[in-house]
Amino acid sequence: MTDSKVFQIIAMDGGAAVGKSSTSKALAERLDLMHVDTGAHYRTLTFALLNAGAAPEAEHEIESFLKSLKLETMLQERSARLSVNGQIPEDHEIRSPQVNANVSKIAAIPAVRKSLFNYQRAQAKVAREAGFAGLIMEGRDIGSVIFPDADHRFFLDADEATRAARRAKEGLTDSIADRDKMDKARKTAPLICPEGATRVDTGHRTLEEVVNYICSLIQIQA
Numbered sequence: 001m002t003d004s005k006v007f008q009i010i011a012m013d014g015g016a017a018v019g020k021s022s023t024s025k026a027l028a029e030r031l032d033l034m035h036v037d038t039g040a041h042y043r044t045l046t047f048a049l050l051n052a053g054a055a056p057e058a059e060h061e062i063e064s065f066l067k068s069l070k071l072e073t074m075l076q077e078r079s080a081r082l083s084v085n086g087q088i089p090e091d092h093e094i095r096s097p098q099v100n101a102n103v104s105k106i107a108a109i110p111a112v113r114k115s116l117f118n119y120q121r122a123q124a125k126v127a128r129e130a131g132f133a134g135l136i137m138e139g140r141d142i143g144s145v146i147f148p149d150a151d152h153r154f155f156l157d158a159d160e161a162t163r164a165a166r167r168a169k170e171g172l173t174d175s176i177a178d179r180d181k182m183d184k185a186r187k188t189a190p191l192i193c194p195e196g197a198t199r200v201d202t203g204h205r206t207l208e209e210v211v212n213y214i215c216s217l218i219q220i221q222a
């Protein structure tokens with residue numbers, strides 16, 4: 001088997017607080033994958049735009065501002081982080097109530113999505129060159145738009161009460177239902193369960209059970 005056959009791409013989609021990040025990080029550890037959180041990409045751009053004083057409605061202004069940004073990748077262990085003009089914002093900056101309230105509006109702008117498309121696709125090359133066995137990318141449109149050709153595509157879901165409890169436990173102010181509504185309703189790359197993707201209910205399983213279950217599916221599908 002050649003190296004390119006062994007390298008695996010796993011797409012992990014789902015709404016807010018369904019457990020995408022914990023599941024993806026645990027799978028990355030177990031399967032020696034590079035992990036990319038594309039929610040953090042949209043949050044980072046939202047943070048940069050808000051700092052620059054751009055209003056989410058000012059699409060033309062946003063488009064030219066995006067062109068002035070240099071997007072690069074910095075590897076922190078197995079996590080590939082987006083840096084903008086050489087800076088990676090702190091976690092508390094990209095997960096603030098202000099970013100939570102604006103990120104879905106910014107993510108619905110086609111120019112914003114376009115500015116990340118090639119960058120996100122190129123993460124497969126970053127992972128290969130860094131010697132990982134594959135790439136796991138989490139988001140809303142990974143299995144539908146970014147890697148419709150991924151080796152494995154999963155869509156995580158959980159009941160509303162479990163998701164709200166998860167956010168409350170993290171102590172975050174985040175209107176997850178509003179974000180999901182906007183993410184599902186937008187015209188460009190809406191949040192959907194891509195056709196052919198495997199739906200996984202994370203609401204009634206522990207993290208370990210979810211990870212074991214997905215690993216068993218990956219082995220079957222391999």
Ligand code: C5P
Nearest residue numbers: 016038039042103104107139140141179
């Ligand atoms: O995953 P997280 O909740 O951090 O994502 C924040 C927001 O970024 C989402 O609510 C969505 O608006 C946007 N997003 C997106 N496409 C992705 C990942 C995130 O539109 N692939």
